[in-house]
Amino acid sequence: MHLFTDIRTLVLQSLDTLVAERVLPGGLEMRNVTVEPPRDAAHGDMATNAAMVLAKPAGMKPRDIAEALAGKLAADDRIDSADVAGPGFINLRLSAETWRGVIRGIVAAGAGYGRSDVGAGRKVNVEYVSANPTGPLHVGHTRGAVFGDALASLLDFTGHAVTREYYINDGGGQVDVLARSVYLRYLEAHGQKVAFEEGTYPGDYLIEVGQALKDKVGDAFLDKGEQFWLAEVRDFATDAMLEMIRADLAQLGVEMDVFYSEKSLYGSGRIEEAIAELRSKGLIYEGTLEPPKGKTPEDWEPRVQTLFKSTEFGDDVDRPVMKSDGSWTYFAPDIAYHYDKVSRGFDELIDVFGADHGGYVKRMKAAVAALSDSKVPLDIKLMQLVKLRRGEEELKMSKRAGTFVTLRDVVDLVGPDVTRFVMLTRKNDAPLDFDVEKVTEQSKENPVWYVQYAHARIASVLRKAAEAGISADDAVLAEADLCAISDPAELALAAKLAEWPRLVEIAAQTHEPHRVAFYLYDLASEFHALWNKGNADPSLRFLQEDDETATLAKSALIRAVAVVISGGLGILGVTPLNEMR
Incomplete structure (x- = not known):
């Protein structure tokens, strides 16, 4: 059930009638005709731009089209009024029975309400977190993990075939640093005093890893040069870090479908294959880059490198894929990794990066466009x-990590539900202040509590109805007489519920799961406002003493609210509570 889609269908059918009646010419393109909430709610429930977008191709004045179309729309039982505004917008007010129908439809659909097939089974790869396997995840990774996981759930909710993927950055020099750091802890486990030099990882989280290495190899690596132990310790340490990362993600309720190793690209021919693909398209050449803009480093000198023509796909400069000494740049395995994604048949790729990767966006998009012949979009x-x-105190360090606050620190402080919801209370490209005191308050200022409280209040009302002998299961509520739903505040709440399918589709199309969090907060606000009105006006209370019909009607309304809150929280990975503790 998607009321906005239904009313748009009505608009298109009415336009077809006007064409048949020769009020409008035939052959008009209807793709840009929309039905949306008006900018000002006082203007109506919905508005259509049909007259505005069709006026020029029809060779008519917008208002003439609008007046003809409004007459057709007003004849439909779902429409109370269709008013022409300004140059030709049409504002629609829907009947009370239409809103009651929304309530019935939601209760009948249950958890399926709002789900859609707009994704049409498109295969989407969402890569997120992808932290270096050198330590526990920090608070910045936490935001990326929540965002990526919620986005994946949102895409799944709207009919996409989603793969959640973690790219393990285990091919660079940082894993050698990890191995050396673990070796120091290994020496400590043998009772030796060690010094952590700058560039190593001194966090306490490696103490157990060093002990585990000792338990495995005993004293085999003592007093040995790193040529005897580096490779083995590197693999051992990386495995230990990945186990830690998986445990951190599990604390947050995040499960990946794929863990893809960067190291697996080296020596496998996959990097060479990806670069050969670009070369076959005339996009690889030997050349010299211009010096960096601004102040040129003293040690900079022009040198011939193997370059990718990324400027042909919107990048600012061409990018090196091989250094003058014949070794790959950091960019080369990333090209190969994304080539692998394209080769796996994904229709769309999404990468969730930290803010410090801004300079990587254009080159990565250029690579995917080149490798896929611009057929596979990449959104970063x-x-x-x-x-x-x-x-007022900023938390900057963790006892466990030594230099930063970890994901586990945050979850231990406020719990996974609060962590996930709060991380989505700002758009991804906006900085986020996370106050661990504020987010545990029981007030309207704490959005996750406010939304969960709405769900818990509804569960409490329905329990009390059952205790009063009123059968309020979904099958009964879906068939209930809803005439008692007539107050403007009740109908406004139903109208808010009708926005859910449209909101979900827009959020999925724009890759913006924060829209779901915003919507849930607004929906909870309208529910709580109606609850408070019931304190002053007994006719608005959800349990109507000695009036089972009215109680069932109002129970259906709030059950519909609970369905939507539960569905929305499910997308965000947050638990819909039935009681607050």
């Missing part, structure tokens, strides 16, 4: 920084 979402605070 940059996650801005998170400031973790306790009131």
Whole structure:
């Protein structure tokens, strides 16, 4: 059930009638005709731009089209009024029975309400987190993990075939640093005093790893040069870090479908294959780059490198894929990795990166466009920084990590539900202040509590109805007489519920799961406002003493609210509570 789609269908059918009656010429393109909520709610329930977008191709004045179309729309039982505004917009007010129909439809559909097939089974790869396997996930990774996971759920909710993927950056020099750091902890486990030099990882999280290495190999690596132990310790340490990362993600309720190793690209021929593909398209050449803009480094000198013509796909400069010494640049395995994604048959790729990867966006999009012949879009979402605070105090360090606040620290402080919801209370490209005191308050200022409280209040009402002997299961509510739903506040709440399928589709199309969090907060606000009105006006209370028909009608309304809140929280990965503790 998608009321906005239904009313748009009515608009298109009415336009077809006007064409048949020769009020409008035939052959008009209707694709840009929309039905949306008006900018000002006082103007009506919905508005259509049909007259505005068809006026020029029809060779008519917008208002003439609008007046003819409004007459057709007003004849439909679902429409109370169709008023022409301004140069030709049509504002629609829907009947009370239409809103009651929304309530019935939601209760009947249950968890399926709002789901759609707009994705048409398109295969989408969502890559997120992808932190270096050198330590626990920090608060910045947490935001990316929540965003990516919610986006994947949102796409699944709207009919996409989604793969959640973690790219393990285990091919660079940072894993050698990890191995050396673990070796120091290994020496400590043998009772030796060690010094962590700058560039190593001194966090306490490696103490257990060093001990585990000792348990495995005993004293085999003592007093040995790193040529004897580096490769083995690197693999051991990387595996240990990945186990830690998986455990961190599990704390947040995040499960990946694929963990893809960067290291697997080296020596497998896959990097060479990807670069050969670009070369076959005339996009690889030997050349010299211009010096960096601004102040040129003293040690900069022009040198011939193997370059990718990324400027042909919107990048600012061409990008090196091989250094003058014949080794691959960091960009080369990333090209190969995305070539692998394209080869796996994905219709769309989404990468969730940290804010510090902004300079990587154009080159990565250029590579995917080149490799896929511009058939596979790549959307890169940059996650801005998170400031973790306790009131006025900024939290900057973790006892466990030594230099930063970890994901586990945040979850331990406020729980996974609060963590996930709050991380989605800002758009991904906006900085986020996360106040651990504020987000645990029981007030309207705490959005996750406010939404969960709405769901818990509804569950409480329905329990009390059952205790009063009123059978309020979904099958009964879907068939209930809803005439008692007539107050403007009740109908406005039903109208808000009708926006859910449209909101979900827009959020999926724009890759913006924060829209779901915003909507849920607004829906909860309208529910709580209606609850409060019931305190002053007994006729608005959800349980109507000695009037089972009215109680069932109002129970159906709030059950519909609970269905939507539960569905929305499910997308965000947050638990819909039945009671608050």
